[in-house]
Amino acid sequence: MTTPTTPRKPRGSGRPTISDVAALAGVSPGAVSKVFNGTGRISEATAERIREAARKLSWRPNAAAIALRTARAQAIGLVLSSDTKVPGVGAGNMDFISGIESVLSPREYGLLLNIFISGQHDENHFYRTLAERQRMDGIILTNSMVGDTRPELMSRLGLPAVLVGAPWKPGAIEYVDADPPGAGIAETVDHLVGLGHERIAFVSGPKDFVLPVLRREAFVQRLADHGRQPHSVIAVEYSPARAAEETTALLAGANPPTAILYGTDTMAIAGMRTIQAAGLRVPDDISVVGFEGLTLGEWVDPPLTTVQRFAFQRGRAAAAKLLTLLGETVEEPVPLERPALVVRGSTAPPP
Template identity: 55%
Template sequence: MDEERGRPAKRPTIADVAALAGVSRAAVSKVFNDSGRISEPTALRIRDAAAKLHWTPSSTAVALRKTRTQTVGLVLNRPGELEVGATSSLLISGVESVLTPRGYGLLMYLVDRGLDEEARTYQRLSDNRRVDGVILTDSRVGDNRFSLTRSLGLPAVLIGTPWENDVIPHVDSDPPGAGVDDSVRHLVELGHRRIAYVGGPVDRVQAVLRRITFEESMSAAGLVPTATVATDYSPASAAAHTAALLRREVRPTGILYGSDTMAIGGMQAAREAGYSVPQDLSIVGFDGLPLGVWVDPALTTVQRDAVQRGRIVAMRMLDLLGESLEEPPLLSRPYLVVRGSTAAAPE
């Protein structure tokens, strides 16, 4: 009892024990869950701190831990193409680098039959108790997965930005359109005035926010976009739209794309139409995939760390599950990497 204030004293927490022992919360958790490797002197120091504070692990938390699957789910919706793209592969490697050392596995599903089948997949994961929580990707306008996972009691973390500040733990660049403004500024400084944008579909939050950033950046430069195109993220679609833009009477001299693979598709379409990159057309991608340095010319792109995003979202996921991890690092802001696919605007 706090005699001065006349109310019960605050119950000590695992963070208090960690601070007194001079260790991380993860170390305290490992000692009391008999998991991981902690040196005997450190373990003794932790137990001594817990005794001084009269702290013991929550019986509810211990019981929940015993019923867990030690598995995190990831459902990727890829209509018409059951494949994992380059960016998703990097994200997954980041997720695995956090989960695996802590004894967790990743259960991945590829769904190609639309949103209803995706919702049924989450339902099955919950009904069969296959996973302890799920990682969500590809944030959508009016996304119903947030309310669905809440109703199913599935802890969830989103890689991306929720539409209109929907309440869900998430990890994304801040601001979400970061890097697009730098790309526009780069082309304007090179003398480009006719600039187009070929991005993702209208139902993807990421694509919408980048398109808004593009239009605002063009307006700030006193320019009007030559075109803004919304399509899927495939290189084939990007190539088709690029060819159409280059057939216009007033064609763009610079094009920004929503992904590196789209930009590479656009580069090929420009060549097939008889235009040289970057002499006739400057091209900027987005994602900073390793593949970008191997195309000719090397791709100017917005670099972001997909592996880091995967690591951070996995840390947030384990934190939701009651695992005591160190505080996730701040996510790096995307930045422009200038290579050979951009040059001065043609006269």
């Protein structure tokens, strides 16, 4: 008489295996594999029994093995474009990256950060290398540029991609952004004009990035709507040091502005420090407005008036759209709020 075989338990000194899960659930290892790979037909009752066995044994499928079986790397690439010689993530991108991770992490996708430096990298070679290494299933691109060729390049490489920000060519690539791209500019101009400012300057972002171009156009147009012209519109890289330099130049003019809008909050904070170092007061002598909505802006003196851009939401929206392109199901809605002006202590009527 043959004695029935009892389900095999994992050894106390080793990690549980797929066979241990199969034995506890009373199924074959192949059935366990089908449930966790999402392949084949397994009844929901059996699938739940398998998942329960896995939970009891604290077993998780091997990510590398799954990648080999499914031809997926389970990783998403993020490319931050920079026009500075020293690569950096930047304070404004931290919430954005957190938003991406909040969507990827629960689905066991990794995030691979890459920084493209204009003038130092050959663009075609840079992206082709990323695609050929096959370390990512798709890619999130940032900072659309004037004459941007990346959408066509991604198509040729067969690499699913989502752009954060309005594309140079409409329809060329999937993207996420607030509509319109210059949102927040009109509200800022209205606020400053309403306070009585007539000499308003804009120290914006790089000349070759699409978003700063659109913001500069929106800035000039909104002032024109009020029957006014800008004091000055300056295109510089997203750099506190460059913002300080341009602020110094503006203050040295014969008729300096009474209000300055900056392309980022860190640029605005650098501008405030420069203004104060020159013996002037913010906002009594010059009003200052930033663009991003960093928490840091609440803690400077005076607190920074800024355009809140909801970076965390943009990160979530970009990740969700890319996963959808990869065939994943993202059930929860991902809101994308329009940028909004947050008025604090750095703006007041002109002297």
